Amino acid sequence: MKDYLIKLRNVSFIRQGRTILKDVNLDVHRGEIVTLIGPNGAGKSSLLKLALGLESISSGQRICLPDLRIGYMPQKMSLPETLPLSVKHFLQLAKGYHKSQLMQVCERLSITELLTRPMQRLSGGELQRVLLARALLANPELLVLDEPVQGLDVSGQAELYHLISNLKDELNCGVLMVSHDLHLVMAATNKVICLNGHVCCEGHPQQVQHDPSYLELFGRSMPAHLVPYTHHHDHTHGEHCHHDHGPAHSEQAHAEHTNKEKGDN
DSSP: OOOEEEEEEEEEEEETTEEEEEEEEEEEETTOEEEEEOSTTSSHHHHHHHHHTSSOOSEEEEEEOTTOOEEEEOSOOOOOTTOOOBHHHHHHTSOSOOHHHHHHHHHHTTOGGGTTSBGGGOOHHHHHHHHHHHHHTTOOSEEEEESTTTTOOHHHHHHHHHHHHHHHHHHTOEEEEEOSOHHHHTTSOSEEEEESSSEEEEESHHHHHTOHHHHHHHOSOOOGGGOSOOOOOSSOOOTTOOOOOSHHHHHHHHHHHHHHHHHHO
16 A cells, blocks of 8 residues: 555535535545646635645544655746846745755756746746746655646646656655646546545546546547547556556557548548
8 A cells, every 4th residue: 555645534625604625535645646627616726725734624634644745836926027036046945955956956857057047037838847846845755736737838738747747756756736637637647536616526537537527527528539648458556557657658649549540531
């Protein structure tokens, strides 16, 4: 059994008399990626804040590993144009890291050439990598990402999801993230939890994609040529599954489908 990092048990969250989340259960273990999906207003970001301990639960229980190290990547960041803040100075504002870590993380994420650039002059993809770098300075056991691919094109999204998957393996950490990119997230996660104020359905991405609750929220399942990852096998997943679930596998599947279509025409 994988090591658990955080558990939420029958958690409800009420704000100003309105129930945001009701009776939600959540488990994140070391070595897995758990993705929250759902429509706007479903409570995804609220659930992240409850998991982080940034909001107080109204009822239920939050259990986490003692002294759990958490790296958090926010959904977005707005800085005043007049604030003189370089990427290096922004990263140095993080707490509790060794100086040697900063350059190691910057090299791993290929952002060393950005260190002297003002934060306000970064592109969308560059900013996402800088925010991810700051989260990694915590040497996290749990990496929490709120819509990490927001504002990126499809290629940039696939690349960042692939990077996150690799970092999960390198750090042997767990990942909890929010996504609106339903078709792409299928390629980058071990478990999907579909939220709409409560847990509508959860499980392996391919299982959730065909769940009636999922289809009720998001409509019919996507055509095969739009789904970058379809995992077919006749066995169950265990701790030591070594299948390639990354975007590279997805691109290959898409290319195979495209070639088949050309052959059929």
